[in-house]
Structure formats: structure tokens, C-alpha cells
Amino acid sequence: MNLPKTYQPDQYEPNIYAMWETSGAFKPSGKGEPYSIVMPPPNANGNLHIGHALMAELEDILIRFYRMKGRDVAYIPGADHAGFETWVVYERELQKNLQTRFDFSREQLYSQVWNFVERQRGNMELQLRALGVSASWDDLVFTLDEKVIKTAYATFKKLWDEDLIYRGERIVNYCTTHQTSFADIEVEYKAEKGKLYEIAYPTLDKIAEIVVATTRPETLLGDTAVAVHPDDGRYKHLIGSHVLLPLTDREIPVIADEYVDREFGTGAVKITPAHDPNDFEIGNRHDLPRIQVIDFDGRMINVPQQFAGIAAPEARKRVLGALQAAELLRGESDIEHNVGHCYKCGNIIEPMLKDQWFLRMQPLAQAATEAIERGDIKFYPENKKTQVLQYYAGIRDWNLSRQIPWGIPIPAFQNTADPDDWIYDERVDEPHITVNGQTYRREEDTFDTWFSSGQWPFITTDHLDGGALSRFYPLSVMETGHDILYPWVARMIMLGLKVTGQVPFKEVYLHGLVLDSRGQKMSKSKGNVINPMETLSEYGSDALRLGLVSARSAGQNQAFATDKVIAGRNFCNKLWNIARFIEDKLGENFHPGTPVPSSLADQWIIRELTGASQQVEALLADYRFSEAADTVYHTIWSSLADWYVEAAKQQNNPDMLAWALDAALRLAHPFAPFVTETIWQTLPWYEKGSMLIASSWPEPVAYDEIAAGEFEQLQKLVNEIRFVSAELPGNKRYKVVYHNDSLIDDNKELIRQLARLEGLETTDQPEGLRLANSGREAWLVVDEATLYEHQSNLEVRLAEAKSHRDVVGARLSNDSYLKKAPAELVEASKKDLSETNEIIIRLQNELNVIRGR
RNA sequence: GGGUGAUUAGCUCAUUUGGCUAGAGCGCUUCAUUGACGUUGAAGAGGUGGCAGGUUCGAAUCCUGCAUCGCCCACCA
Numbered sequence: 001m002n003l004p005k006t007y008q009p010d011q012y013e014p015n016i017y018a019m020w021e022t023s024g025a026f027k028p029s030g031k032g033e034p035y036s037i038v039m040p041p042p043n044a045n046g047n048l049h050i051g052h053a054l055m056a057e058l059e060d061i062l063i064r065f066y067r068m069k070g071r072d073v074a075y076i077p078g079a080d081h082a083g084f085e086t087w088v089v090y091e092r093e094l095q096k097n098l099q100t101r102f103d104f105s106r107e108q109l110y111s112q113v114w115n116f117v118e119r120q121r122g123n124m125e126l127q128l129r130a131l132g133v134s135a136s137w138d139d140l141v142f143t144l145d146e147k148v149i150k151t152a153y154a155t156f157k158k159l160w161d162e163d164l165i166y167r168g169e170r171i172v173n174y175c176t177t178h179q180t181s182f183a184d185i186e187v188e189y190k191a192e193k194g195k196l197y198e199i200a201y202p203t204l205d206k207i208a209e210i211v212v213a214t215t216r217p218e219t220l221l222g223d224t225a226v227a228v229h230p231d232d233g234r235y236k237h238l239i240g241s242h243v244l245l246p247l248t249d250r251e252i253p254v255i256a257d258e259y260v261d262r263e264f265g266t267g268a269v270k271i272t273p274a275h276d277p278n279d280f281e282i283g284n285r286h287d288l289p290r291i292q293v294i295d296f297d298g299r300m301i302n303v304p305q306q307f308a309g310i311a312a313p314e315a316r317k318r319v320l321g322a323l324q325a326a327e328l329l330r331g332e333s334d335i336e337h338n339v340g341h342c343y344k345c346g347n348i349i350e351p352m353l354k355d356q357w358f359l360r361m362q363p364l365a366q367a368a369t370e371a372i373e374r375g376d377i378k379f380y381p382e383n384k385k386t387q388v389l390q391y392y393a394g395i396r397d398w399n400l401s402r403q404i405p406w407g408i409p410i411p412a413f414q415n416t417a418d419p420d421d422w423i424y425d426e427r428v429d430e431p432h433i434t435v436n437g438q439t440y441r442r443e444e445d446t447f448d449t450w451f452s453s454g455q456w457p458f459i460t461t462d463h464l465d466g467g468a469l470s471r472f473y474p475l476s477v478m479e480t481g482h483d484i485l486y487p488w489v490a491r492m493i494m495l496g497l498k499v500t501g502q503v504p505f506k507e508v509y510l511h512g513l514v515l516d517s518r519g520q521k522m523s524k525s526k527g528n529v530i531n532p533m534e535t536l537s538e539y540g541s542d543a544l545r546l547g548l549v550s551a552r553s554a555g556q557n558q559a560f561a562t563d564k565v566i567a568g569r570n571f572c573n574k575l576w577n578i579a580r581f582i583e584d585k586l587g588e589n590f591h592p593g594t595p596v597p598s599s600l601a602d603q604w605i606i607r608e609l610t611g612a613s614q615q616v617e618a619l620l621a622d623y624r625f626s627e628a629a630d631t632v633y634h635t636i637w638s639s640l641a642d643w644y645v646e647a648a649k650q651q652n653n654p655d656m657l658a659w660a661l662d663a664a665l666r667l668a669h670p671f672a673p674f675v676t677e678t679i680w681q682t683l684p685w686y687e688k689g690s691m692l693i694a695s696s697w698p699e700p701v702a703y704d705e706i707a708a709g710e711f712e713q714l715q716k717l718v719n720e721i722r723f724v725s726a727e728l729p730g731n732k733r734y735k736v737v738y739h740n741d742s743l744i745d746d747n748k749e750l751i752r753q754l755a756r757l758e759g760l761e762t763t764d765q766p767e768g769l770r771l772a773n774s775g776r777e778a779w780l781v782v783d784e785a786t787l788y789e790h791q792s793n794l795e796v797r798l799a800e801a802k803s804h805r806d807v808v809g810a811r812l813s814n815d816s817y818l819k820k821a822p823a824e825l826v827e828a829s830k831k832d833l834s835e836t837n838e839i840i841i842r843l844q845n846e847l848n849v850i851r852g853r
Numbered sequence: 854g855g856g857u858g859a860u861u862a863g864c865u866c867a868u869u870u871g872g873c874u875a876g877a878g879c880g881c882u883u884c885a886u887u888g889a890c891g892u893u894g895a896a897g898a899g900g901u902g903g904c905a906g907g908u909u910c911g912a913a914u915c916c917u918g919c920a921u922c923g924c925c926c927a928c929c930a
Contacts, residue, residue, distance in 0.1 A: 811911080
């Protein structure tokens with residue numbers, strides 16, 4: 001076959017992938033029970049990061065496995081327009097050209113970004129191919145595809161008609177840099193050190209004052225009340241009176257509200273309904289006016305001349321200065337509080353009053369909660385279920401509006417003559433439309449991207465239209481990162497139930513974050529980001545996959561270690577060399593017949609490989625990827641390579657050898673698709689065009705349990721010989737003699753080779769060191785001096801055996817144990833005890849012999 | 854403040870209804886070897902399972918408390 005000594009992934013991977021793709025192996029077969037996964041769409045114009053690699057590998061393992069199990073498999077890839085992310089990148093481009101979004105219409109911007117994305121697009125998809133994902137590329141969906149928009153509109157209309165959509169002036173999280181609002185869960189809160197200022201608001205007669213505490217003095221200019229607790233004796237007499245708002249000529253009322261915490265600050269709170277969500281609610285309760293003092297560009301508005309047009313942080317300083325000058329500043333103290341930040345630029349999120357589209361979440365969350373409690377969706381790990389339910393329990397209405405041109409326009413129009421008259425209409429390309437003689441102006445905002453991606457499972461499968469892939473809805477499993485449990489998974493469940501009446505998927509598997517080797521979060525600023533493509537090109541795609549999957553469990557953030565990738569690469573090479581050896585032994589024109597086990601080793605390897613295939617199946621059904629990969633790794637390395645291939649050198653059963661290689665390749669294929677397929681393509685007994693990807697999962701083969709067990713005994717004997725001779729001085733080859741032992745007799749040559757013995761002979765007069773652990777009648781021939789030196793070894797082993805006997809003996813003399821423990825366990829203990837006793841006797845005899853000399 | 858996860862070998866992690874002597878990979882030590890593979894083979898060292906109690910015949914696993922580290926949610930101005 002002339003395979004090179006080491007496996008060179010880059011020489012085979014691209015061709016193998018192209019072969020798979022052109023053969024149509026990635027497409028649903030149309031045969032068997034449907035199995036479906038929809039890939040969480042990576043950013044269309046970005047590069048994959050290590051988390052994407054993990055995602056793709058986990059999904060592809062499942063996909064390849066179930067394809068081999070004969071299921072009708074759909075793995076639907078996607079590409080995300082990544083509304084906000086992409087917009088941020090594009091806006092930077094605009095800045096370079098000294099332009100802003102306000103220089104263009106929405107249509108112009110949209111088509112510019114479209115072209116921008118188009119230029120960049122494709123990298124991500126090539127990278128997924130390099131990872132070996134067997135996705136059905138023809139079915140790829142881009143998040144701005146016509147059908148996505150169509151479905152998003154239909155859903156919006158449905159929700160609108162059911163009165164679940166409303167437009168309202170609310171406090172939204174607003175980034176003045178990006179000039180868009182965010183959903184609550186998109187805001188990043190950080191604990192920060194700040195100052196709590198105490199400011200005096202004089203009473204109208206200027207005789208008294210009320211001191212409020214605030215961290216945001218600049219919003220004072222928008223205050224419309226001061227609130228105190230209704231039972232607060234300090235302020236009770238002031239409730240209902242008015243105070244002077246400093247730096248202005250406004251008079252504002254002192255109101256009583258239970259919300260106020262008497263213990264905090266001064267017990268008096270300034271109320272700014274336009275710039276604080278709690279104040280907004282208090283304002284509603286007390287019918288207070290709302291005065292916006294920070295504009296959407298972050299500059300002061302509706303304020304006295306001296307502050308107008310000034311950016312908020314600077315305004316804070318000036319307000320403080322002015323207060324100081326007016327002698328109204330009563331004190332300041334350090335405080336640590338949480339401040340919301342834009343997750344993209346890190347600037348402080350301003351709570352702003354804005355007219356936005358909201359979705360009432362209560363009814364949707366209710367239905368989702370019921371479905372989950374009914375057990376319609378299984379979560380891996382299980383505790384994520386509790387978290388989702390909790391999220392639903394405390395859910396607030398969803399702000400769907402984004403002020404970003406790169407997205408799906410909200411299909412709503414406002415009557416130019418009546419601002420309260422909004423209608424649903426899909427003619428979003430027209431700035432104005434006429435309906436019933438009235439002119440309507442379109443909404444310029446777009447949808448939060450999660451609104452459309454929340455519908456991903458039924459969009460991608462064309463479920464609502466009963467399209468070709470609709471049999472794949474609901475999905476078999478939703479695999480994604482645990483960080484988007486709320487923004488994505490929870491919403492898919494709600495929208496899926498609402499729109500299709502079914503849960504969108506039956507199971508959810510959430511993987512954790514991939515951390516760096518020291519358990520730190522990867523980030524550009526720390527410089528610890530690992531580029532999966534670099535690792536891939538250095539060690540190979542399969543190695544990356546094995547390395548990523550190993551030592552990783554559901555929902556857990558876990559470190560990435562190149563060590564594991566190297567171990568993966570070594571495994572691929574091991575597999576490669578097993579194949580090299582076997583193919584060389586079988587010859588170029590070999591065509592195997594039905595495997596017929598003839599030796600103990602044959603029986604044993606059937607048991608090992610068959611057992612492994614069943615184990616992997618059970619583990620994958622439970623999403624225990626790491627353990628499944630581990631099983632494959634050890635079966636192939638420790639069983640197949642270390643024992644069976646070695647044993648095969650002493651026997652001649654080519655059909656069995658071919659079967660073992662074949663089974664190992666199938667077993668390893670979901671975990672190391674490229675190397676296994678590469679080897680498969682070199683097997684002389686398959687016709688051209690036959691592919692491992694399209695072959696079946698190994699079927700169990702019958703074997704003789706007793707023979708397999710006997711092989712294990714031989715292994716024990718070999719191990720003992722190795723162990724004892726390694727301990728002996730001189731490190732030379734020894735001879736073993738045995739007495740009346742047909743098992744040894746029948747496998748002389750095998751034992752001699754495996755244990756690297758000088759000789760193995762039968763004898764009537766045993767001599768030397770008894771191999772007591774094996775339970776066979778065998779002795780290692782050594783001279784008396786060596787025997788004597790070995791005495792201490794024997795003594796140690798005797799002591800160990802005795803203490804083990806004591807432990808087991810104590811257990812067995814315990815009445816409760818005998819009564820309460822399962823019978824088989826008690827049996828095992830009894831057997832253990834008698835075996836240990838035998839060993840003790842032998843060791844003792846052995847020692848007596850030595851001592852007697 | 855509420856929730857949630859972690860704490861096991863030098864490192865990264867397993868150990869799934871509580872039951873063999875708590876296992877892997879990497880690292881470490883010793884040794885081997887010229888045709889499957891040095892990306893190898895053999896052997897070995899290394900663990901009071903965070904701490905303190907409790908339940909049980911039996912606990913890394915269940916319960917209680919404590920400690921440390923993470924993450925998520927909430928947002929007291």
C-alpha cells in the first residue's frame with residue numbers, strides 16, 4: 001500500500017471532504033426515521049472561533065453517528081447576518097470615509113451592508129468544511145433570506161392580531177454611541193466604584209430643605225418629583241408640598257412611595273421618569289411629567305442654557321460645580337454600584353424614554369413553562385431546565401425594536417394625521433403608503449435579530465409551508481452554547497409553541513465556554529485567543545475534534561489544552577499505523593470473507609469492539625461525548641493495537657484482521673472522520689465510490705465468552721511476568737516454566753512474544769519464582785540470589801494481600817452487610833475473599849521456600 | 854439580594870439511581886527496541902476526593918453547616 005509512516009492530515013482532508021460533498025452524502029437520505037439538527041448560524045462574514053469549532057464538532061459527531069445508524073439525517077447549516085455585530089463593523093467603515101449612517105437612507109445602508117457582507121462572506125463556510133461538518137449545504141439558510149423575512153412577518157402579524165404586540169413609550173437600554181436600544185439581557189452590568197452625592201432641594205420658602213442622594217446628578221435637571229417613604233417621620237410633614245429644583249426655576253412635588261428605602265442614602269430620592277426605569281414606574285403611579293434631558297446622541301437637551309448640548313459625563317461635572325457654587329451640595333460618599341454597559345463598545349447604557357415595539361411575554365412564557373414542566377423538552381445538563389423556568393417566571397416584555405438599518409424592517413406604518421394609528425403592512429420598501437385615503441409613514445426601526453432567529457427551527461425546515469424538510473420539525477436536538485440559553489433557546493421554545501403549536505425540539509444540549517488552558521475566558525485583550533484554524537492546520541482536523549471533545553461535559557466551562565489535541569493527533573497516527581500493518585499483512589488484493597474467530601484473541605477482540613460500539617451508542621444517546629470518545633480511543637489503542645495486533649503477529653486469520661480494522665474505522669468515524677475515511681479509501685476490498693461516511697455502525701458479532709475470558713487470563717499472566725521481571729535486577733530476559741496447564745501450553749508462542757521471554761517450557765519440577773497473581777501453574781526461572789533479593793517484593797505483596805483480606809473479611813462478618821447489600825455483591829465479596837486467601841497461602845509458601853534455602 | 858456550578862493525582866478532567874483496590878490524557882521516573890507506529894512499547898510513582906458534622910452495612914456520590922473560586926439573573930437612587 002505504501003502508506004507513509006505518519007498520517008499527514010493536510011494531504012488528505014480537502015480531497016476527502018470534496019469527495020463527501022460531491023457524492024451527496026451530506027443530504028438527507030429520505031430513508032429511516034428522521035434525525036435533525038439545525039446549526040446555530042455563525043456570523044456570515046466573520047471567522048469561526050473555538051466555540052464554533054466545539055459546536056460544530058459535537059453536532060457533527062451526532063450527525064455522523066445517527067447517519068451510520070441508518071437514520072434519515074438532516075444537518076441544516078446557517079449563516080447569520082449578525083445585525084448588530086455587522087453593523088458595528090460597517091459603521092466603522094463609514095467612519096473611515098468620514099460618513100455616518102445619517103448620510104444615507106435605510107435602503108441605501110441596507111444594500112451597502114449587503115454588498116459588504118457579500119464580499120466577506122464564505123470564509124465561515126469554508127472553515128466549517130475544514131472542521132469536517134457533514135452539513136447539508138444546499139439547505140443552508142441565511143438569516144436575511146426571503147423565507148426568513150416572510151415567516152418573521154407572518155409571526156409578527158399573528159402576534160399583532162392576537163394583541164400581543166404593542167407600541168409603547170418605555171424606558172429602554174440605549175447606547176448613545178451606537179444609537180440603538182437593547183433588550184434587557186443584552187446589557188452587561190459591571191460593579192463600579194462611584195460617588196453618591198447628597199444634594200439639597202430647598203423648600204419654596206427656602207427655610208428648610210430636603211436632601212436627596214444620587215449617583216447621577218446630571219439627571220437632576222429632568223427631575224419631576226422627590227420621593228420619600230410614606231412612613232418616614234423625617235419627611236412626613238413635607239409630603240404633598242413642593243420644593244425648588246436646584247439650578248432651575250421649576251417647582252417639584254414631594255411624593256410618598258413605598259419603593260423608597262428609608263435606610264439608603266438620605267431616604268429621599270429624586271425622581272427622573274425619563275431616565276430611570278424605577279423612576280419611570282413611580283412617575284406612572286403618581287402621574288408625573290417626563291422630561292428627557294439626555295438626547296439620543298448623549299448630549300443634554302431641554303436644560304438651562306449653560307448645560308445644553310453638553311455630553312452627559314461633562315454635564316455631570318458642570319452640574320456638580322454649579323451646585324457647589326449654589327452651596328447646595330451637602331456631601332459625597334464612595335459607593336459601589338452596578339452600571340450597565342454596551343456589550344459592544346463598553347460605554348454606559350443610558351436608560352432612555354423611547355417609543356418601541358414590545359411583545360407581551362407573559363402568555364408565551366406561560367405556555368413554554370407548561371410544555372417544559374410536562375417534560376416535552378429534555379435538558380442536558382438538567383439544571384438548565386430550572387434556569388429557563390426561572391427566567392420565564394420573571395420575564396418582562398420584549399423590546400423588539402432596534403435602530404439599526406442592517407436587519408429585517410418592522411412592517412408597521414403610522415398614520416401621519418394620527419400618531420396613535422399604527423397599521424401592519426409589509427410594503428416596507430415604501431417610505432409612505434396610502435390606505436383608505438390616509439397617508440401612513442413607515443416605521444424605520446428593524447427587528448431585534450433574536451426575533452427572527454427565535455423562529456429558526458420552523459423557518460429552516462419550512463415547516464409552516466410543509467416543505468421538503470418539514471418532516472424534520474421538531475428538531476431531534478438543539479445543540480448550542482449555554483450562554484444563549486435565554487436570548488435564543490428560551491425564545492425559540494416560546495415562539496415555536498406559539499406559531500407551530502409544538503415544541504421546536506425534543507432535547508436541548510448546551511455546551512460550555514471553551515476557556516484557555518489556565519481556565520481563563522478567552523479574549524482579544526488578554527491575548528489568549530486560540531484560533532481553531534491554526535490549530536487545525538498544525539495538527540489536523542480530527543486531532544482538533546478529539547482534543548476539543550475530550551474532558552468536556554455538558555454546560556460546563558472548560559479549558560482547552562493543546563496537549564489534548566496532540567493526544568488526538570497521536571491517536572490518528574496510531575489508527576493509521578494499525579491500518580498500515582494490517583493492510584500490509586493482508587496484501588493488495590485481499591477480499592475478506594465472513595470473519596470466523598479461531599483463537600482466544602479473536603474471540604476477545606470481537607467482544608471488545610462489539611462492546612465498545614454498544615457503549616458508544618448508549619453514551620451518545622446521553623450526550624456523553626467525552627466518554628464516548630474515550631471509549632473509542634481506548635478500545636482502539638489499548639485493545640486493538642496493544643493486544644490484538646500483537647497477538648495477530650502470532651496467528652493467521654486475515655478475515656478477522658480485516659473485520660477488526662473495519663469495525664475500528666466505523667467506531668472511530670464520528671470522532672475522527674477524516675483519517676478513518678482516508679484509510680477506508682485504501683482498503684482493497686471495497687469498490688470504488690464506497691465511503692465510510694455512508695456505511696453502517698458496527699453490528700454486534702457473536703463470540704465465545706469463555707474464550708474471551710481465557711484471553712484475559714493470558715493477559716494477566718503476561719502482565720505479571722512483565723511486572724515481576726521489571727522489578728528484578730539486571731533487566732534481562734527470563735524463562736518461564738509451567739506445569740500441567742493446557743491454556744499456557746496452547747498459547748506458548750503468544751505468551752513468549754508478549755512477555756518477551758527467553759523460553760517457555762513445561763516441567764515436572766517447578767523452580768523459581770511462582771507467578772501467584774495469574775492463578776496459573778507457572779514459575780519464573782531465576783537463580784537463588786535473585787530469588788533471595790526478591791524476597792522483600794514478596795513480603796510487600798503478602799502484606800497487601802493480608803490487609804485486603806482483612807477489609808473484605810470484616811465486611812463479610814458484618815451481619816447488616818450480609819442482610820442488606822445486594823446478593824451478587826455479597827457473592828463477589830466471598831469470591832474475592834477466597835481468592836485472596838489462596839494468594840496469601842501461595843505467597844507464604846513461596847516465602848517459606850526462599851527462607852528455607 | 855436570588856439562583857446556579859465548581860472544589861478529586863503536578864496540570865486538565867472523568868467516576869449517573871451510594872457498592873470491586875477512585876480512573877483517563879498530558880507531565881514525571883525507570884527500562885526497552887531497528888520494519889505497523891518514537892506522534893512507539895513495557896513498567897512505575899503520584900490521591901486523608903476543600904473543611905467539619907450527619908445518614909448508611911457501605912459516602913467522592915445523599916443531608917446540614919462552613920470556606921474558596923466562577924457564572925447567570927435582579928438592580929438601592
